[in-house]
Amino acid sequence: MTKNRIENNDLVLICHRDKKYLKRVEEGKAFNGKGGTLSFSELVGNPFGKRYSGYEVYRPTLEDIIMFGVKRDTQIIYPKDAAFICMKMDIKYGSYLLEVGTGSGALTIMLSSFIGPEGRIVTIEKEERHFRNAKKNIERFCQNKNVEVINCHVSEYSGSGFDAVFVDVREPWLYTDNIWGFAKESGLIGMIVPTTNQISEILRAFDTHGGFGDTEVVEILLRRYKTVSERIRPFDRMVAHTGYLIFTRKLLDPTSPVPATA
Amino acid sequence: MTKNRIENNDLVLICHRDKKYLKRVEEGKAFNGKGGTLSFSELVGNPFGKRYSGYEVYRPTLEDIIMFGVKRDTQIIYPKDAAFICMKMDIKYGSYLLEVGTGSGALTIMLSSFIGPEGRIVTIEKEERHFRNAKKNIERFCQNKNVEVINCHVSEYSGSGFDAVFVDVREPWLYTDNIWGFAKESGLIGMIVPTTNQISEILRAFDTHGGFGDTEVVEILLRRYKTVSERIRPFDRMVAHTGYLIFTRKLLDPTSPVPATA
């Protein structure tokens, strides 16, 4: 159960019209935004979900944290995609997950929250710079201690038996053998890529390998509407593309369409 | 941790090309589908994620269960929307949730899975017919015993302190006071409605009430692609509309813009 009163050091979401700020309460200090100055001492001991000095102050959600808190040094997986990925990969209380390509750790943080204290995620990232940044984000924002971040290349990692494996690297088709090996039987595998050329490469690699089934390729579009009751209409502009999502399931006894030569 | 071997009485997802079937394994019996006959005794003791007699047999995901298992006597909330709702309502291990309008229980089952054994959902449904059907679906498909289904009208229910409240009824604007009362401070509130006229009514009710903030209206579009590597293209037809999603947060000290008359 989450608590109702704001305490020193809590994260808060501060809203003023369309502006949102994720801040950590530091008693004695103040926040300055478009709506003027807000002294943090006004908040401490008082409830979330209330107007304070021209701002609305809320308990932040995971989405708020990902959008306004996570420090990005890569393109993050957006909440609209992350939510769909969690559903397709059947993430639940207690899942055992592998993430290949931690990036900034945005998806990691969402996965960590859904699987709870009994679940476990291993996330690997080959770039040391991204690894360091993601590690900080995860330490800062994951409530459960269920994440292991490893700085290694996909080809160096040798874990196996994962319920689900999510892959966010540039050329996933080079690692189909590795990915197949990571997943348990009937394990769920997901990928995100920005271009259709990459979809082609991945599907070709799946065909060649023979150990993947029930493959799907989708994209998720999110359209926002203005919230004026007498003038309902979509916003003028929208995010038109984040990435194509590919989902498949591990099949045992891969049947390579091209038989091995004698 | 999920297990790897199929046992008698397990749910299995049986696939043949584009056809999918969710079945319960009954040793001694057989399944007949587009790909011919599959004897269940062929499965028992053998792994999920394998080809059997021309079928692929997988461990079903929650999405499979919702799409192919849940008995519908109402329009269900589709997985694309359910996933987004879970994210926006900050569902996590241990959440305490209220669902107003159980319908067939599809969303309930997904929520139940995400919140785990430490979480709790109360779901209320006024129609006795829907209540009975949902109760069966929930008993059949929820692994965690964290759901309480109640057959009552929203105006009769008096719980409070919920982390999040999801409302799927025809005229949610009639119950803004009740909904406001159900949620805890800064509690997350979501709604789904099929028409824009309903969006208008809801926004108007929020304006009048004054105790809701950070309101958003969105829709989620899912576009599927064919999985032939040399011919990447969207499917010819798609689901163009399921519902508009409305999200808001509870604000204390509602400031009614229209003062009470003397």
Place this chain on the structure above:
Amino acid sequence: MTKNRIENNDLVLICHRDKKYLKRVEEGKAFNGKGGTLSFSELVGNPFGKRYSGYEVYRPTLEDIIMFGVKRDTQIIYPKDAAFICMKMDIKYGSYLLEVGTGSGALTIMLSSFIGPEGRIVTIEKEERHFRNAKKNIERFCQNKNVEVINCHVSEYSGSGFDAVFVDVREPWLYTDNIWGFAKESGLIGMIVPTTNQISEILRAFDTHGGFGDTEVVEILLRRYKTVSERIRPFDRMVAHTGYLIFTRKLLDPTSPVPATA
């Protein structure tokens, strides 16, 4: 037949990477853009569709003129919508058209081009400021002398017998009688509005009037892709909304569903 050589005083489309400029050739002068200086004397007597001093210079299309030439003092009807409107309103060589709400004249210019010298458009605009601006745009960019621009309110205009009537005003539902009167038998009627509340009002007015049939409400979404052969993907952002388009046809003998009281 259009000519091939650029002459003094011609309109030209000058492109440099993603930048486009619509300019009138003025011999002796020069154009300065992102790609450097281009002397107009370099163009005169030379062909359209050629690279000149780091720029590509093309014969402008109507779309180029609307997007880069028309001076806007209102929201214009975008080419994606204008094209669809022309098709739905069966615009062709020789059509006789009424436009209610000239705006900046962008749609007028496209209609004028499609109907040719034998066609005729009357376009009315109540705001004198818009009327003046549209008149200039039309004089500058319409090749055919088939447009009559009138500065009057829809309720003051009394023409009739139009093949098609397009209406772009804020409250078209107030003028259903007028609009019905303008169109010939089976005449095509189109409207554009930004909000769903306006769609409701219009449909309600059509129901009350009884003299409109085969009504359709649509929206057109245009999604652009990047043009790198090895990285096919949509642009990151898109125009998500311009307006809802409503089309209907005039029916004689309107049958009001609510009979007049005795």
Place this chain on the structure above:
Amino acid sequence: MTKNRIENNDLVLICHRDKKYLKRVEEGKAFNGKGGTLSFSELVGNPFGKRYSGYEVYRPTLEDIIMFGVKRDTQIIYPKDAAFICMKMDIKYGSYLLEVGTGSGALTIMLSSFIGPEGRIVTIEKEERHFRNAKKNIERFCQNKNVEVINCHVSEYSGSGFDAVFVDVREPWLYTDNIWGFAKESGLIGMIVPTTNQISEILRAFDTHGGFGDTEVVEILLRRYKTVSERIRPFDRMVAHTGYLIFTRKLLDPTSPVPATA
């Protein structure tokens, strides 16, 4: 100017609720549809745009003719795409056009209508079966005698100087030289293909050739709404994909990025 009274042998659009029929009036005969029997003698001498025996009878538009009249033995170019193509290719009164791949002639009929009696289209189709079918459709539905249909392969055709060239064949990238040759200087070129792999091939061929500029790739999505004023919402399902549209312009002095070897 179109006429107002229905005559024997006229095409009429007959509507009953959501059903539409395109029929030729044959005095003495009758039409039988979902709304019962409609005798054609009831129509002759009476106006278009009127209710007759439970049906609404309208003067057909070009879109009606394409959707309900044209006999298809190929996938046609849908009106939403055809309208956009006409706009992008700057079709106007008097244009001189080439269409490569007549198909069933649906786009041809729309182009013929827009360019009027002073314009001219050449359309070539290599399959004799499609050629014959298209020729019949064009004879039946084009009001202007401005279309020449030729049964030949793109590589056999040698015309040139076209204002615009539209190409609807499977492998347009094999014919970039031909297509470049057909268009006049700064001529507009359009293509439609169903897959992203084809987009890649085309863009690669444009890069290699060097004689094409201002290339764009887009898709047009049409979303329809139900027309009940109190329940505004999109239809449940929509056409999600017809084709990707590619537009480019002819550039003189192609500069091949890879210089010819000595």
